Amino acid sequence: MKLPYSLFSRRAFLNGLIGGWLAALGAAFINPFVKYIVPPTREPDQVSVPLTELKALAAGQVHGFAWGNKPGLLKKAADGSYIAFVGVCTHLDCNVTYVTEQKRFYCACHEGWYDENGINIAGPPPSPLRRLAVSVEGDALIIRKQV
């Protein structure tokens, strides 16, 4: 089918091609640009806490450790086993604290409460505290991401 006249002027056609290719060239830089602005901050694969640090820890008490850039909370249960959480509130990322007398975790930002197993029980937090896997290896406690 032959058109009586062209749909685009030569000018518009060339402008479109130039603009399009320029956009494609620019697009190649988006990924590097984004990677630069948000560098990967990986969480550690594991953190080890020497048992000597935990000698004074009684049952029902919590010991803080560094989980990458976040606070980690290590709680000694009544039977002597350990349970580890990422001490960051699941609501809006504030750091939580353990209120020993009440056996609950508390987030001061919006008054969120978690029980001694990290389950959210009151306030805005939508889900429990993130658990980490704990194992004793030699003279240290190894804390890993929970699979």
Place this chain on the structure above:
Amino acid sequence: MNTLRAWVEERLGLSTVTRYLEKKEVPRHKHTFLYYTGSSIFLFLGIQIVTGVLLAFYYRPTLAEAHASIVRIMTEVPLGWLVRSVHSWSATFMIALVFVHLLGIALTKAYRQPREATWITGALLLGLSLSFGFTGYLLPWDELSLAATKVGTDLPKALPLVGGWITRVMRAGEDVTGDTLSRFFTVHVSVLPLALLALLGVHLLLVQRHGMSVPLEEERKGAKGPFLPFWPNFAFREAGVWLVLAGLLMTTAVLAAPGVGLKADLMAPAPAGIQPEWYFLFLFQTLKLIPAKVLGLNGELAAIVIIMAGMAAFLLLPFIDDRPFERKGQIITGLAWAALAYAVGMSIWSLL
């Protein structure tokens, strides 16, 4: 699409700008290529601002962390080495183009009446560009940059009365310290950019006001010579020039990325082989040549005075060269070539 355009036009009235750009004329003659130099500087300035902001995302301007943050940018941040390399090379390209632009204007005497004010703003812009280079050079806080800054900030001391004070203001004290670093950083990312943008605005307004200057032969022809509309004819040619320059920059940045030296130690002796950036080499070599005493005066003072006289002559050139196309003008052109030869020769000598 057209309704959108009409909407924008009613509120912003940008058609005044677009119509102006279509009407603006660029003269065609054998030196038309010189007209590309100014906008090319602008291209590299834009690249400097973007890469500079990106670097400032991770750079820490304190004595304790500056060097470490640069190392982090180069090793940990994805493509940080490339951003830094582009920033460093773009500075060189930009200042090189400033010199080419300046040379073109000086040799075609484009500063003659009525464009004297354009020249003066341009000379000040050159000063600002070199200041950018000087302040930026300290920021990695490695051995070489510390030494270069110590020397550079020591120079004003030779001036009588105000010299010591000027040095103390630049260094934030008697010596180069962490305070100097903070000061240089603030000047580099805040004070100089504001000053540059303001001065550049005036420079560009003046250029638009007076139009593009033409070489004498064209002027003598009387009638208006051949020309190109700025938009789209000249602008698309310019886009081609920009593309090639940007490509050259990126290639150089990838293939010749700079490293960073050892962290500066305020107590250590100066390392061997210190030298400033290439655009200061001729001054560096001149200073090395001046003997300790010149005609009874302190040698350094004599050197500073000569250099300042040179700068004053440079700034006021349009007024000194008031008869550009007569004998006086020709002598000044000769002196300009001589000055260029001097600068190039001294730079090469300082590298030997």
Place this chain on the structure above:
Amino acid sequence: MNARPRVTAAAGIFLLVFFVASGVREARAQETRQPSLTPDAPTAAGPEKPAAPRPAKERMAVYVLLAWVWLSIGVLLGLLRLRVREADRVFRMGLERPAEKTPKNRVTDG
């Protein structure tokens, strides 16, 4: 042209040459090393940390990006050349002839 500018220029050049020449001797003296004073070890500027891409994947990615940049520059230069020719052609058409009542190149119906 009168003598004064010539005399000034000559005086200036003479002074300049004098300063440089007197400085050359001084510079030679300053630049000869005094062996007893130069310390041995810490003179060289320390080892530089290298830049440039190190991990192999990142290196390849940057070279591919560079190749794409140059390819694009080639294509864009070609397109720009066409566009500039078009703009020049339009410019030549527009100004050489005064505007006509019925423009010649308009396609008629049918």
